[in-house]
Amino acid sequence: MPARSDARCAWLISDGFEPRNWMLALAPLVGWRADGATGVGWGLLAALFTSVLPSVVLRLGERRSYWSDRHVRQRRDRLVAGPVVLLSVITGTGLLYGLGATSAVCALVAAMVAVLLVLMVITFFWKVSVHCAVAAGALAVLASLHGPWWALSAPLVALIGWSRVRLGCHTVAQVAVGACVGAVVGGVAFALLR
Template sequence: MSKTTGVLQAESGRLPHVGGLHTCALVYSGLLSPPVVGLLALAVIGGVSRWPSPSGLAWATVLATGCGAPPAAYAFLAGSRDRSLTRPRPTLQRLEQRERITTALVALTALALGIMLVVGCHGPRPLAMFLVFSAGGIAVAAALTRKRKISVHTGTLGSVLGLLGAEHGSWAIPGITLAAVMGWARVRVGAHTPTEAAYGLLFGLAWVSLFVCLPDWRG
């Protein structure tokens, strides 16, 4: 690829710009990546569940390890084969789609085992409902990804903070704002186009809106 082509791709948003904002976008994407958001949500939900023994936080720790570690480890190892986001988007998109589907399958398997553990051991129902919420979101997102690439980072952050916002109304506006910033960050590092980031945010908000309409979703 020529130098001129590379410059044009960077200006079109296909490749990331290098600089302070690019670094901030990378850090933001990592600190609020889907596995991290899931772990934080488990800690919040487990911490306020007031479960007798073991505590809700202890349950959250077990589930975070069993359900969060496997997909996070696979995603890290899959990404380690090609850490560059400075390649032409067609090649990048093919690699990401294949890896995303496999990561989703690993996550769904871990979540199914987690749900069976909580239900079988009569653990905190709010945690079980959050695992169901996560599994449903991942399954739908994986199906959508086969047709059109969306920003899972943006969708996950928007849906999880939206769920917490439905329980604690003060989270709603900050949640949407943080998800919108994530969309910008994913575009900035060259992982997504603005359209893909917008689709991710819309998917996250649509999924949480559908889930909270279910009876007894609060557990």
């Protein structure tokens, strides 16, 4: 029974902290901190291109059997789904910059592009955890905005990593590399661009 309980807990963590949920919450929050209600509007536009549209694409791909599930667990399937998600995020980035959005929101989506590009390159050779990359990147952005105390939230990334390993979706190395890519690439890109 404990193994079944562990698996259920792992699914709840994995689904609750999936990449789309991070961006749905983070983009408006970054916008609010930078520019109040106007920033929230820009954050919602960013969330449309970094969370909502990619989720729709992943669901459609699952329904049409382009990949087995919305988490796109097979590395070869990620080579098909990844560029489509990346295209959505790049489009959103271009629109935000072109429309003169709040700089912090622009920096957030540009940092996401940087992380996704690195993850795509790695995916040609090896499967890496997007869950951990996005979570670690989001926490790095929050630390950049609100101070180093946010580093104390790092155990949350470890918990997400545990869930991915427990579900058999990744190895420990794959979640560790994902977390490092998200924190370093996402954190540095956001800090430089904002």
